[in-house]
Amino acid sequence: xxxxxxxxxxxxxxxxxxxxxxxxxxxxxxxxxxxxxxxxxxxxxxxxxxxxxxxxxxxxxxxxxxxxxxxxxxxxxxxxxxxxxxxxxxxxxxxxxxxxxxxxxxxxxxxxxxxxxxxxxxxxxxxxxxxxxxxxxxxxxxxxxxxxxxxxxxxxxxxxxxxxxxxxxxxxxxxxxxxxxxxxxxxxxxxxxxxxxxxxxxxxxx
Numbered sequence: 001x002x003x004x005x006x007x008x009x010x011x012x013x014x015x016x017x018x019x020x021x022x023x024x025x026x027x028x029x030x031x032x033x034x035x036x037x038x039x040x041x042x043x044x045x046x047x048x049x050x051x052x053x054x055x056x057x058x059x060x061x062x063x064x065x066x067x068x069x070x071x072x073x074x075x076x077x078x079x080x081x082x083x084x085x086x087x088x089x090x091x092x093x094x095x096x097x098x099x100x101x102x103x104x105x106x107x108x109x110x111x112x113x114x115x116x117x118x119x120x121x122x123x124x125x126x127x128x129x130x131x132x133x134x135x136x137x138x139x140x141x142x143x144x145x146x147x148x149x150x151x152x153x154x155x156x157x158x159x160x161x162x163x164x165x166x167x168x169x170x171x172x173x174x175x176x177x178x179x180x181x182x183x184x185x186x187x188x189x190x191x192x193x194x195x196x197x198x199x200x201x202x203x204x205x206x
Contacts, residue, residue: 072106073107141161
């Protein structure tokens with residue numbers, strides 16, 4: 001016996017002469033009828049269209065997010081185009097793939113870190129030390145104040161410290177002569193270097 005029609009309407013018993021037989025009558029007070037009417041209404045169609053529109057907007061927004069984020073993280077335009085195409089061809093899944101595989105740092109952060117490293121290297125390079133005793137010295141020192149080793153030669157005219165590879169003094173435009181003896185009366189003259197044996201003898205003497 002099929003009981004499905006019995007659930008859709010009201011069942012009554014009718015005497016047919018041969019016996020009692022149930023008959024089903026359909027009325028307007030079906031409890032599922034409002035739900036069926038809602039799915040067939042224009043409101044439900046409008047909701048479906050609104051949901052579809054929101055899905056499309058979210059898809060386009062995700063592709064735009066990939067484009068903006070990839071430009072800040074990737075320098076190669078080809079890789080940027082591949083990332084955006086992946087987000088468009090594979091909605092939502094492409095964004096997840098890009099989020100997993102994207103570079104961890106922004107290009108601006110990478111450049112800033114490189115500048116900081118260069119500045120640190122310059123600061124370390126500017127920290128000059130004596131090549132003999134590794135004591136800290138200034139660029140204007142002619143001799144090391146610790147081990148009295150000669151570091152630079154003074155200009156014969158203005159007495160400014162000169163680098164070894166300079167041919168002309170940049171302060172007074174005087175030609176630098178490598179074979180010229182150092183003036184002994186100059187206040188910037190080089191002191192004699194004290195040897196280790198001389199220091200030991202001086203320490204042992206009463």
